[in-house]
Amino acid sequence: MTEKTYRDALKEGLREEMLRDERVFIMGEDVGRNWGGAFKVTKGLAEEFGDDRVRDTPISENTIAGAALGAAITGLIPVAEIMFGDLITLAMDQVCNQAAKMRYMFGGQTSVPLVLRSVFGGGKSIASHHSQSLEAWFMHTPGLKIAVPSFAYDVKGLIKTAIRDPDPVMFFEHKLVYDRKEEVPEEEYLIPFGEARVHREGDDVTIWGTFFMVHKAIEAADELAKQGISAEVIDPRTLVPLDKKTLIDSVKKTGRLVLVTEETKTGATTAEIAAIVQEEAFDWLDAPIKRVNAPDTPVPFSPPLEQYFIPDKERIISAVREIV
Amino acid sequence: MAVTKKKLVDLYTRTLKVRLFEEKVWDLFGENLVPGTLHLYLGQEAVAAGVTAALKKSDWVQSTHRGHGHVVAKGADMKAALAELLGKRTGSCKGKGGSMHITEFKAGVLGATGVVASGLPIAAGAALSCQMRGTKEVVACFFGDGASNNGTFGESLNMSAIWKLPVIWIVENNFYAMGTPITLTCPSQSIAQRAEAYCIPGCVVDGNNAVEVYEATLEAVKRAREGGGPSLIECQTYRMRGHSRFDPAKYRPKEEVDFWLSKDAVEIIQSIALEKKALTRKEAKDIRKKLQKEVDSAADFAVKSEYPEPQEALDDVFAEVA
Numbered sequence A: 001m002t003e004k005t006y007r008d009a010l011k012e013g014l015r016e017e018m019l020r021d022e023r024v025f026i027m028g029e030d031v032g033r034n035w036g037g038a039f040k041v042t043k044g045l046a047e048e049f050g051d052d053r054v055r056d057t058p059i060s061e062n063t064i065a066g067a068a069l070g071a072a073i074t075g076l077i078p079v080a081e082i083m084f085g086d087l088i089t090l091a092m093d094q095v096c097n098q099a100a101k102m103r104y105m106f107g108g109q110t111s112v113p114l115v116l117r118s119v120f121g122g123g124k125s126i127a128s129h130h131s132q133s134l135e136a137w138f139m140h141t142p143g144l145k146i147a148v149p150s151f152a153y154d155v156k157g158l159i160k161t162a163i164r165d166p167d168p169v170m171f172f173e174h175k176l177v178y179d180r181k182e183e184v185p186e187e188e189y190l191i192p193f194g195e196a197r198v199h200r201e202g203d204d205v206t207i208w209g210t211f212f213m214v215h216k217a218i219e220a221a222d223e224l225a226k227q228g229i230s231a232e233v234i235d236p237r238t239l240v241p242l243d244k245k246t247l248i249d250s251v252k253k254t255g256r257l258v259l260v261t262e263e264t265k266t267g268a269t270t271a272e273i274a275a276i277v278q279e280e281a282f283d284w285l286d287a288p289i290k291r292v293n294a295p296d297t298p299v300p301f302s303p304p305l306e307q308y309f310i311p312d313k314e315r316i317i318s319a320v321r322e323i324v
Numbered sequence B: 001m002a003v004t005k006k007k008l009v010d011l012y013t014r015t016l017k018v019r020l021f022e023e024k025v026w027d028l029f030g031e032n033l034v035p036g037t038l039h040l041y042l043g044q045e046a047v048a049a050g051v052t053a054a055l056k057k058s059d060w061v062q063s064t065h066r067g068h069g070h071v072v073a074k075g076a077d078m079k080a081a082l083a084e085l086l087g088k089r090t091g092s093c094k095g096k097g098g099s100m101h102i103t104e105f106k107a108g109v110l111g112a113t114g115v116v117a118s119g120l121p122i123a124a125g126a127a128l129s130c131q132m133r134g135t136k137e138v139v140a141c142f143f144g145d146g147a148s149n150n151g152t153f154g155e156s157l158n159m160s161a162i163w164k165l166p167v168i169w170i171v172e173n174n175f176y177a178m179g180t181p182i183t184l185t186c187p188s189q190s191i192a193q194r195a196e197a198y199c200i201p202g203c204v205v206d207g208n209n210a211v212e213v214y215e216a217t218l219e220a221v222k223r224a225r226e227g228g229g230p231s232l233i234e235c236q237t238y239r240m241r242g243h244s245r246f247d248p249a250k251y252r253p254k255e256e257v258d259f260w261l262s263k264d265a266v267e268i269i270q271s272i273a274l275e276k277k278a279l280t281r282k283e284a285k286d287i288r289k290k291l292q293k294e295v296d297s298a299a300d301f302a303v304k305s306e307y308p309e310p311q312e313a314l315d316d317v318f319a320e321v322a
């Protein structure tokens, strides 16, 4: 085991898959040698694998996604990068109408081994066009798998699984976790989709969250522990497929649930999870399910506004205290 | 066409104003007062100056992520602009937008946008509105070389051409989109030559020469106002700094950087104005002093302004219902 940053673990996963299978290639804006990706994830890969396999594109999001799709159905395995998650909006047709539907609409004739990497989240004061968390839009689109890794160990194992998956995978990262470190094994490993990770075990309340909010939930759980409240923290790691069992089992144990993501509240993934839990574990709930989300506004620029917008440890703790 | 002495002074003043504004932004950034990222306009001042000098106050500009220059040259309040960059309540967008969204509608700015190439359709629509309302106003739409490879470029140029919309497409070709050189993303020698495909006039000008930019824009504005439709003007220019906040721009060859740094937009317009006797050295200096004072006091205002209260995050999602 060695400590690695999320960024390096992700790069290692990409690199291992490119070494293993020469059909794997990367394309996107500034992924190549001059920049190495806006968040430096692909830095060094163009030097190692060449500019053909780590391909800089024009600023053409719809065609980046569409061309990756075209390559995926004809024998390659593209890992396309859209520089910011907000900009997948420019590629919605190719992602949601084409890639997501292709296997089904054509009666199972083709696989779509496509990975589309992008990054969500606020916290950097870069305002409404570069800070959103839009994962629910894709969860609402049948045919897309969605990975949401928040830790170095997970991101490496999941990117390798995503690349080997025969269906389109939306691989979402978070801006604030690239520098976070975690122990990562030396030997090869894959993490199956649909298996949650339990970061803290607890009896009094379940906290389910994604991305940077998992980190905040862990901090909250540690502080709650000092206050005598034992919280279980669950990170789903993939939203599609979703590990319902780990969550439902936990709720059956704790009887209380707090859901926390950075999304704006209305129509967020937390709404879907709350619905699932009340369908499948209503009788075990001892209190209403609490949702901790951002308010229904665009992401504001100014630091005091953005801090208000993004949920934090204190908001998680007070949501827990309201029901425990 | 001879540019009047008065216009030369105007061009000098606009170019220098943008320069001093951006230098102040850079200082404030160095003092850690500017949150988030920054796309400085340093180096490209002559484009904003030349274009806006050919417009009337009632005309419109559509800006980009590199928008400070467009907004300041169009006549936005520098106090509100700097306050916005600092995230203050007195900012033109009340601290909601910041650098990438710096905008002042009452100065005729339709918006600065963080989504590359998203301004083109909006500019087409604003031009359609000018045409339908019969206002004789025109729209100048700024975008980068990188933006010209987005689908909105083709769609917007085409729509503007078929409807003869009063819009001037200003592509600021600084030869890079972040670290990607234009040679990797554009097969033709110029972006302007794409105009031919849409049957509209296209030309290339030295974007560091405010007079050249002004003259080309003036002609396009005249055509647009008279119902002759859109034009595409490619202004070739260069960023003095990196793409954004911390980019050291190591991917640009030194000879190329030196060449462009020797073509300083302020020096060029100043020497033209002096040569044509539009200005004396003393007058040039006095203008600089006056502008510097304006910029300094705008910065002072911005620094002293209050941050918004956190709950102000909830304002302005919808109109207030009376």
Ligand SMILES: Cc1ncc(C[n+]2csc(CCOP(=O)(O)OP(=O)(O)O)c2C)c(N)n1
Residues within 6 Å of the ligand: A029, A059, A061, A083, A087, A090, B039, B065, B066, B114, B115, B116, B117, B143, B144, B145, B146, B147, B148, B174, B176, B177, B178, B243
């Ligand atoms: C649609 C979109 N794609 C990508 C980005 C990320 N990005 C911001 S600026 C930029 C480069 C833009 O290049 P250009 O249009 O030439 O303008 P310049 O920065 O050179 O002024 C990129 C890729 C974005 N903001 N929007």
Ligand SMILES: [Mg+2]
Residues within 6 Å of the ligand: B144, B145, B146, B172, B173, B174, B175, B176, B177, B178
């Ligand atoms: Mg450019």
